[in-house]
Amino acid sequence: MELKMQSLPAFKLVVWTLLTLVSLHFGSGAKCGTNSPTVKQTQVGFNNPPKFMVEVQNNCPMCPVINIHVKCGSFSKALVNPKLFKVLAFNDCVVNGGLPLGPLQKLSFNYSHQKYLMYPTTWYFQCE
Ligand SMILES: *[C@@H]1O[C@H](CO)[C@@H](O)[C@H](O)[C@H]1NC(C)=O
Numbered sequence: 001m002e003l004k005m006q007s008l009p010a011f012k013l014v015v016w017t018l019l020t021l022v023s024l025h026f027g028s029g030a031k032c033g034t035n036s037p038t039v040k041q042t043q044v045g046f047n048n049p050p051k052f053m054v055e056v057q058n059n060c061p062m063c064p065v066i067n068i069h070v071k072c073g074s075f076s077k078a079l080v081n082p083k084l085f086k087v088l089a090f091n092d093c094v095v096n097g098g099l100p101l102g103p104l105q106k107l108s109f110n111y112s113h114q115k116y117l118m119y120p121t122t123w124y125f126q127c128e
Pocket residue numbers: 044053108109110
């Protein structure tokens with residue numbers, strides 16, 4: 001019986017936590033749909049090395065997005081201001097220091113190097 005008395009609050013906590021996580025998840029998903037952030041690259045310089053313009057966009061019309069991590073290969077930290085795009089590790093770069101991009105907001109920077117393939121891996125929508 002002792003066991004039952006002790007485990008009940010813990011069980012409630014687990015259920016409450018799960019419900020909260022699930023509702024947060026659906027709250028974000030419902031407002032942003034499939035509007036994941038995108039990383040677009042356009043070649044703007046044709047010398048050697050070539051120059052690329054990178055545009056990271058929050059495509060959600062309703063909510064800010066935070067903590068956008070990008071798969072970035074061996075991107076060199078010397079190529080761009082880390083406030084915009086910070087190299088954390090191989091294949092792990094973070095956009096805007098993890099700070100929010102507003103709904104439909106775009107962040108852009110250029111780098112001069114052979115092209116690095118980049119695409120977003122994780123992010124969080126901050127929906128109400
Ligand atoms: C990137 O390069 C393009 C083309 O040269 C230029 O129009 C744009 O202003 C540059 N962007 C930044 C953030 O320097």
